[in-house]
Amino acid sequence: MNMLLLLLFTTSVHVVNCQRCKIIYGSFITADCRKLQLRQIPQNLSEDIDVLDLGENSFVTISNESFSRYRNLKVLKLDTCDIESVEAEAFIGLWKLEDLSLANNSLNISTNDGLFILRNIPNIIDLDFSSNMELADKTGHLLYPGAAFQHLKRLQNLTIDLYGYPVFGPEFKQLPLKYIKFKSCYLKHLKNDTFKNFPATLSEIHLSKCLSIQTSKIGVNVLRPFSSLSILDLSWTCVTLTKGLELMYPLINRTMHLVDLSHMLNPRTNKFVVPNTIILTAEMMKHLNTMCVQILILADNNIVDILPLSLFGSKHLECLEHLDLSGNRFGLSSLKYELPFFAPKLSNLRVFDFSYLALTYLDAVYMPATTNADQYHSRSHTKKKRKHNYCEGETSVNLTIPSKLEVLRITHVLGAPPFPQLTLNTITSLRYLDMSYYDIKCFPDIFLYNRDIRLEYLDISGIDCELYFKKKNLPYFPVLKELYMRDANFYRAIDKNINIFKNTPNLERLDLDSNYMYTLPSSFIMHLDHLIHLRLSENRLSHIPTAITDLPRLKTLNLKGNRIFTLYPEFTSWLDAQQVKLGYFSLQIRKNDFFCSCEYRKFVRWLNSTMVHLDNKTYYCRLSNGSLSNTNTVLMNYHVIFSNCDAFVWLRVGVILLVSFFMVLLPTIVIYNFRWRIIFFCYRKFRGIVESSLKLNYDYDVFISYGYDGYTWVLETLMEQLETKWGFRVCVEDKNFISGRSTFEQIGIAINRSRQIIFVVTSDFMSKPFATYEIDRTKEARSSRSLQNIIVIALDINIEDIPQELQSLWSDVVVIEWPRHSNDVNLALDNLKTRLLLNF
Secondary structure (H helix, E strand, O other): OHHHHHHHHHHHHHHHHOOOOEEEEOOOEEEEOOOOOOOOOOOOOOOOOOEEEOOOOOOOEEOOOOOOOOOOOOEEEOOOOOOOEEOOOOOOOOOOOOEEEOOOOOOOOOOHHHHHHHOOOOOOOEEEOOOOOOHHHOOOEEEEOHHHOOOOOOOOEEEEEEEEEEEEOHHHHHOOOOEEEEEEEEEOOEOOOOOOOOOOOOOEEEOOOOOOOOHHHEOOOOOOOOOOOOEEEOOOOOOOHHHHHHOOHHHOOOEEEEEEOOOOOOOOOOOOOOOOOEEEOOOOOOOHHHOEEEEEEOOOOOEEEEOOOOOOOOOOHHHOOEEEOOOOOOOHHHOOOOHHHHHHHOOOOOEEEOOOEEOOOOOOOOOOOOOOHHHHHHHHHOOOOOOOOOOOOOOOEEEEOOOOOOEEEOOOEEOOOOOOEEEEEOOOOOOEEEOOOEOOOOOOEEEEOOOOOOOOEEEOOOOOHHHOOOOOOOOOOOOOOEEEOOOOOOHHHHHOOOOHHHHOOOOOEEEOOOOOOOOOOHHHHOOOOOOOEEEOOOOOOOOOOHHHHHOOOOOEEEOOOOOOOOOOHHHHHHHHHHHHHHOOOEEEOOOOOEEEOHHHHHHHHHHHHOOOEEOOOOOEEEEOOOOEEEHHHHHHOHHHHOOOOOOOHHHHHHHHHHHHHHHHHHHHHHHHHOHHHHHHHHHHHHHHHHHHHOOOOOOEEEEEEEOOOOHHHHHHHHHHHHHHHOOOOEEEHHHHOOOOOOHHHHHHHHHHOEEEEEEEEOOOHHHOOOHHHHHHHHHHHHHOOOOOEEEEEEOOOOHHHOOHHHHOOHHHEEEEEOOOOHHHHHHHHHHHHHHHHOOO
16 A cells, blocks of 8 residues: 555656646645646646645636546635636536635626636535725625525635625525635625625624724624624724724624624724724623623723723623733723622633733933923933832732633733732642733732642743842742743843742743843753753853753754854764754854864864754854854865864874775775675666666566466565565555556556566466556567566476467566575575666
């Protein structure tokens, strides 16, 4: 079966290469013909392909029966192909087609194009017809004819455009649609009855990025037809959040998987108009609060405050699993009174995102109340350092984390309020915590009610480590796998020899980018036996920390942007050992201050010989004379640049003598001991070069033809020698041929793609139905010089009893009479092996 798959693969690749398509074998056979500047549908690909990707070519017109050859197609991609018209029978025969993409062409769904495209593909499940109409067609009433879709009895997923004043035909109501996405949305009007003809089966609607619609022209009942709606995406639509919440009216008391009301833009005629602020009230949220919503996204809506019983006034808080409030303008103070009370009711909340909030500047410098210009000048260049203690005068906070919360993201918060004491309850479920670039001036004393911390990901980048390394009660993270501490001034912890990593013994990824570090003490990381990824980029390291070589599982090391001048042999040897042991090691060392001088020349040689995966092929380095070069140039001129490095004459003489000795002795020994193998090797290489120049390409070394009586001997004895012991690629009928396909065709292909043929002749050889045909095809292949050798093995008959048909090849045949006694079998095998090897 493996040989069969190999035969199919090589045959298909050979055919497809003529069209420059790439064949990919997996669960489906895929022909990737994308971006090949094709102007016609290729007609010489394999008929068995399941997926055909013709995207980003230039067809203009799809002619009749363009795909009739590919009746097994399940997926067809024709996106971005400059298609302007499709003939009536273009897709005839594609009864198995389930996924069709015609996106980003010049077809008009409201004309006959739609009818022609869909009439012959009734089993379509996924259809993408988006981004097809010209800009001039995007205004006025646009009819979406149901007749163009009525044949699609299995259509579930539809992606189309939504322009002007859309009118959907009544036939849409009969479609089994579950998903619809309006990709290019240029709506002018969205009435209550716009979607009245859509089926009740629709459960997912994406109506995002509608930038031209007017809020006043959106009906509040526009979503009423969708009684099974579970996913609603209105993100980036040019209506106010207030209007978006009003549209929830038809969905009262529904259960929803996703409601995305993020990035809802205020209607604006001028792009420079500042968007209105939003204050969430209970009245605005009254419809949404009756719904059971699993994922609620309200990101980037310019919300400046949340009034009581608005966000958390829902009757179904236990339904909420994902809440995204990022990119707004309100702080935790808006939630501090409600969150402790409602946290227990958020019993299924798993993801909470409260990031990218610009609240205030804690260290703002304000101008004096004076008209003296000199004071303004001096004030703008001098920043007074405040002596304010941000941790004074603040009360402690007791925060109850929802019992199932796994992801908490509060990154990039500007002007965060200080919490001198923070007590966290029920944090056993928390796995992911990102509080990077949280502009905090007072890191709290953290008290954990439950010390079973299961945190696996922690990002505290951008927070000065001095704010927390002095704390005596830093939590212990027994299962933390990823720790990010970029821009954390970690050099201060090094200066004071405070090892924060003793609380994180099981780290697998550590990121210390941009921390002004001159060194990294061994005691800080030598205990991190599970560390796989280490990033020390953009620091001030002049040498590789020695502790790195004590990390047995390290696979990636980023040292980019430091001041390293070389990698010493001890470290490069360790890198090579890691590459061999782990099978992969990645090293990034760009933007360092390398030296290409005599004492560091081994590093230059190592760059050219190592198997370690480097981030560049060449690196800038400084020569002994101070000039700037690169390692590639240095390596090409290695002996010229380093010619004066070895000053001792005896060393030169010793090296020359030693090299001369080995140059004479070793080749002599090798040539003498392996003289026959060398001859055979050279002959095979020469033969390969000749075959390549003649464009001969073989899939098999040997094709074996045999009769019924020879079946057992061929498969158990001859195949064992040829494949297992001698390493030949062998093709035999009972192992490599596909049932159901023409045996004559497969015999012809196998002989044409084989370098040699062996006829195992028994007394019943000519009784096999295909024996005469195999002999005839052998004659043709021999006359065309594609077949290099013909060997006849007389298994249980004498040479004079060989059939007359084979004797017609007598001048080109090597005959081996197989011995009947086991004592002579080895001699016959050696004879056969010699005959086969001489034709490589």
